[in-house]
Amino acid sequence: MTAIKCWPFLILILIPVAEAAAGHEADDLFAFADHLDEKHEYYRAVTEYMRFIFLYPEDSRSQECRFRICRSYLEGGRLDDAVNCLIEFLGSSDGDDLALSARYSLGAAHYCLHDYPAALVQLELIPEKSLSITGRNAVTYSRLWCYLHQKDFRSAYALAGMFDPKPTGYGPVNTTLSRTVAELELLPRRKPALAGIMSAVIPGTGQFYSGHWEDGALSLLLNALFIGGIIHSLGNDHNETAAVLGFFELGWYSANIYNAVDSAHQTNRRQWERHLDFIENTFGSPFQPIRY
Secondary structure, eight states: OHHHHHHHHHHHHHHHHHHHHHHHHHHHHHHHHHHHHHTTOHHHHHHHHHHHHHHOTTSTTHHHHHHHHHHHHHHTTOHHHHHHHHHHHHHHOOSSHHHHHHHHHHHHHHHHTTOHHHHHHHHHTSOGGGSOHHHHHHHHHHHHHHHHHTTOHHHHHHHHTOOOSOSTTOTTHHHHHHHHHHHHHTOOOOOHHHHHHHHHHSTTHHHHHTTOHHHHHHHHHHHHHHHHHHHHHHHTTOHHHHHHHHHHHHHHHHHHHHHHHHHHHHHHHHHHHHHHHHHHHHHOOSSOOOOO
16 A cells, blocks of 8 residues: 555656656757768758657757758758758748748758849848848848849949948958959950851851860861862862762861850850859858858
């Protein structure tokens, strides 16, 4: 009888012990998921975050796990999954710091998918008053990159002068970045149509105009050889041979024009990418982590 009377007291003692043990297990699982994320094992981290949500749905960290699942998709390169996950997360969030991070991350996902207008929409929905100075600068800089990729130089130039100079190292950014963005619009560009016309008149000259000297020399030489062979064959009444050479020359001549146009595009693209690389190496990548 005495033992039976003791059971309620034992239960009362064991309940907090069990709760404490469960709390430690939740802490360990959350820490393990974070560890996997830090080690860039994103897909394993997603599994552990999902496990945490399933086992501890009432834990205050469950919402953070949902966000970190989305971030792991983004960091792991599963961009479409990241977009869908972040949209769902934002639909159930209450506008706290996690919601701001989700909005910023959704912009980053659209940016990585080269959907720059959609990335801009998300960045412009972030209330700047909720951000620190560093955070505002990061959002502004990411918006600038979206405009650059759309070749909207006027908007990019306007943003280049909007950095808050208070954080260390931001003093010279406004002037230097503005000047660099302005230079992008003034880059000399090769005209693909002109390159094609030049190579149609004299094979290889369009490639020379675009700075592709080896391609131009090869095109000039091959077309000259074919044309010389055709003339020689016609002069010796070898009409069949001239026809065969003419057939192949038509292919080389057409390819020469196409190559000239493509060479101009390549030159413009390389020049553009080289200047973008300079901006990134000098001022950093867009969508850097932000503080609130």
